[in-house]
Amino acid sequence: MSQIFARNMTWKEYQAKVEDHILILPVGSTEQHGPHLPLGVDCIIAEKYSESIAEKVKAVIAPTITYGYKSQPASGGGPLFPGTVDLNGSTLTSLIYDVLKEFIADGWKNILIMSGHYENDAFLAEACDLLLRDQKEEFPKILLSNWWDNISPELLPTIFDEVEFKGWAMEHAAITETSMMMYFTPDLVHEDLITDDGIENAPTYQRFPPSKNLIPASGCLYTGKSSTAEKGRLIVENVSTNIISFLKKEFTVERKEIYVTNSSINK
Template identity: 40%
Template sequence: MNSVKIENLDWMTYQALTEQGRCRIILPVGAIEQHGPHMSLNPDVLIPSHIGEQVASRGDNMLVAPPISYGYKSQVKSGGGNFFPGTTCVSGASLENYVFDVLQAYVNHGNREFILINGHFENSMHLCEAADRLVNKCRAEGISIRIYLLSYWDFISEETIAKVFPDGFTGWAVEHGGVLETSIMLKIHPELVDMSKAVDVEPASFPPYDVFPPDPSWVAPSGTLSSPVKATAEKGEMILEECISGIVAHLN
């Protein structure tokens, strides 16, 4: 197999690789969302796509579908909010239906096992809905499918967190645009990171509720929820290796 990316295959090669449902299809799902002035708008797409390709390269009989790039609305307390220029989101219903339709198309090709790799926290429950709907629909039609849904950050251990954040970890809730995502991007796409623009901010502190319409004053002007200044490519490599090897181990 010359490529694990479906879009790089001709249709006959794709058909031969996937006949009788013998391949597992990896679908990265992300978002276009601001990640501070130091980084591009697409880490939530590029990171799960990279992880998916690496997992497929190390695993058995896996192919990676083109990513779904638009995600559910950025929320203030997890992504800085939907009011920053460049953050381009869809409704939960739109995301659910889109993922459902894409997976249904792959089912129609004969595929029976899927791995959704999520790169945007806000997507999670809408991906659950899409997966649940499709499993139930296929069951009613006498078709047995299996869908794994994972977020890559769930594979990062406390030991790795201690190494990445030697001064203490302030929690996943404020890691948007911070050390973790920036370090990974420095490893896989350094051309899309400019650390000279990184803003050193204190970890965000939020009240124990959400408010609508959202209040922009809850978020630092940079858009990040914590400081990225201590990010390094070496930390990114450590994080990625643990995520990729962990996903492969569980799926195999």
């Protein structure tokens, strides 16, 4: 799979793909994910989804953006934990704007931003809007998406078969992210440290400065128990299929003749 990453290409190899490939830009964050998952969960998941998509369509994966907008206490633990490194909203907007402007200057017409961090989306949208708001032509076109908005509702009862689904904000380091990490990178998951910790009643407001007593010392917002690699596989296959469906609608996407099994994304 190394040949799909722009970072592994020469400039001539990269240039040769601009006309008939999609460019995928993974965007994550660097933040705590409890005692059982690494700081780079959002980056890993965004990049692995990009790989999964690139197995089915002609795509090049741009270097991953590894820092994101401020982690919020009730959806990521906030700035209360070492290792969480945040960007201001204006910084993230400017970063994404500048990167996209360069890619468009290279000739890319079809660009997908694959977000893996809940708090990023408004600033990614702002960058895209500022860049293309005065454009009259249909292309270049940028699509912004994430994994949680692309899970089919009928799959949720299978994923949350033992505990209640309490919303995506509460799924930080919980069942979905833990299951996907078990599937993508099992060697980075400390299964023995998965906890039942969580917020009993999530607040309906935000407080500044954030309360140090809002979330457990573990950093977990909801239980990660009942996570499995099989659930991760089901999520990844479902989400990837749904994303590819709208890529085919919005872009001119050529399916590859030879399909690679999903297991290859772990290699």
